[in-house]
Amino acid sequence: MFIFKRNCQFGQIPGTTPTIPGMFPNMFSLTTGQFGGLPVMPVQAMTQQATRHARRVYVGGLPPSANEQSVATFFSHVMSAIAGNTAGPGDAVVNVYINHEKKFAFVEMRSVEEASNAMALDGIIFEGAPVKVRRPSDYNPSLAATLGPSQPNPNLNLGAVGLMPGSAGGLEGPDRIFVGGVPYYFTEVQIRELLESFGPLRGFDLVKDRETGNSKGYAFCVYQDLSVTDIACAALNGIKMGDKTLTVRRANQGTTQAKPEQESVLLHAQQQIALQRLMLQQPPAPIGIASKVLCLTQVVTEDELKDDEDYEDILADMKTECGKFGDLVNVVIPRPNPNGEASAGVGKVFLEYVDTESASKARTGLHGRKFGGNQVVAVFYEEDKFHQGDYED
Missing domain, CATH: 3.30.70.330 (RRM (RNA recognition motif) domain)
Structure with a gap:
């Protein structure tokens, strides 16, 4: 549940019935039927509420000029351009909830499938700035899987909006890798260079503090060749980098082990990593004798x-x-x-x-x-x- 500050605004798309934040237009349209002497909520309203977590996407990194209307118009346009609005003709976006102070928005789509297609828009340029497109924190993958597709349609025409498949996003699914214990002074270029010792990445995200822009010391990635996922995890996990020790594993599980047939590839990868460590490891600063x-x-x-x-x-x-x-x-x-x-x-x-x-x-x-x-x-x-x-x- 999100609690917004006073300057957070709820955006209503022109042409739709005004809503109460968190509710839907027909939430209070009571049916003529009675149950126990009380009005019955329409089935459509209950369905909308149940699927809402799977129909919303988080959009981060918005420019200061962004507003509810501009965000809604933009995403409806690009969804149409990539042939991602599969629910039929009309705008894919239903509502926009925007936080101007934090520069993010929640964009609500008409259907679960359209929300999944919107995940392919990660990194798209909006009003001159690349934005992040993610699942919201209340997204329930297990429940969403019963409601509709959880991955973007592979046939989306991303080239129509200047994107390549997996160029910026692709950070969903079982092959997503968590990379923890990253020294704060490592740049995105350095981390990518280390990870790409095993092959090109389909997606990469260094997590940063929203206020300061500083690295939080962990990242996520997905390889284009999914077969190297376990190899990379096994080779990188436990490596010392500066004053830190890397923790590298599949994001949805605690540990990984390379299969026997991967051992020769793993040995070669570890040799590559040894070279990368020499290139990336920052010389330690003089510590001095520990004191208060x-x-x-x-x-x-x-x-x-x-x-x-x-x-x-x-x-x-x-x-x-x-x-x-x-x-x-x-x-x-x-x-x-x-x-x-x-x-x-x-x-x-x-x-x-x-x-x-x-x-x-x-x-x-x-x-x-x-x-x-x-x-x-x-x-x-x-x-x-x-x-x-x-x-x-």
């Missing part, structure tokens, strides 16, 4: 610290973000002297935690992350030096 104090560099610049208001904003951001790893005792961000004289520690951020365990979690979580466009370097700092106000190296 962490020193961050490449986070802030001297100019950013001169303005009082900017300084307070940076300090508040640091307390919020860095406090997620444990209880902070103190945050020190040295500022430049107003008279222009050199000041020790300018450009560094010092975090004092209540214990070394929290500081260690913070170092693991912050090293390699981006803050204000800069890639953070995090090392432990001597507690005595910190308490004495000695911020030099």
Whole structure:
């Protein structure tokens, strides 16, 4: 169930009967029949409600200019263009629920089959921006399978809208692979290069924080040649990458094992991975002796610290973000002297935690992350030096 903020709007497509959010136009059209003295809900309304989870698609990454009408018109048009509106003539889109702040929408289709066909539109350009098309979080695959097709029709004319089959989407089904434990500083290009050691990908999605755009440390992919799925999982799972260990498996099961006839291919793949590790592994930053104090560099610049208001904003951001790893005792961000004289520690951020365990979690979580466009370097700092106000190296 989704709870929207005040600026979320419910969009009604012109030409249809006004609805109440979460309901359908004929939900309250009572039949003449009676059951126990009460009106009976129409069968059509009950059917619509039961299939709703399978008839909606999530559309993420919308541009700020998007609105309910433009989203509805666009998806109805492209569904017609790819011959995906199989429920008959007319618009495929019934309703649009849009969240302007989060830049996503739920697009409701007329039928389960049309919603499945819409999944092939992942990555399509809408008003100059590529958008993600996914199943909503309330989607029930087992139940949906009894309601209609759960995969896009393979004969869709995706070329009519500039897409290739599986070019951006294709992240549904039993051969979907979960890739966890990815170092935060790895780029999409680096991760794809590693995965494509086994062959071209049909779909790839590095999961990112919607607010910051930073990697969340895990991704999903599907190979064009599905026969290499288990080989890739077996070869990649458990590999050390930087300060992380990869977890690679089919998304719908816990573990995988290569079949005996795949052993020679697996051995070759592991040799390939050994080379990739040398190419991708970032040299570890000096850690220092574990302590309660962490020193961050490449986070802030001297100019950013001169303005009082900017300084307070940076300090508040640091307390919020860095406090997620444990209880902070103190945050020190040295500022430049107003008279222009050199000041020790300018450009560094010092975090004092209540214990070394929290500081260690913070170092693991912050090293390699981006803050204000800069890639953070995090090392432990001597507690005595910190308490004495000695911020030099």
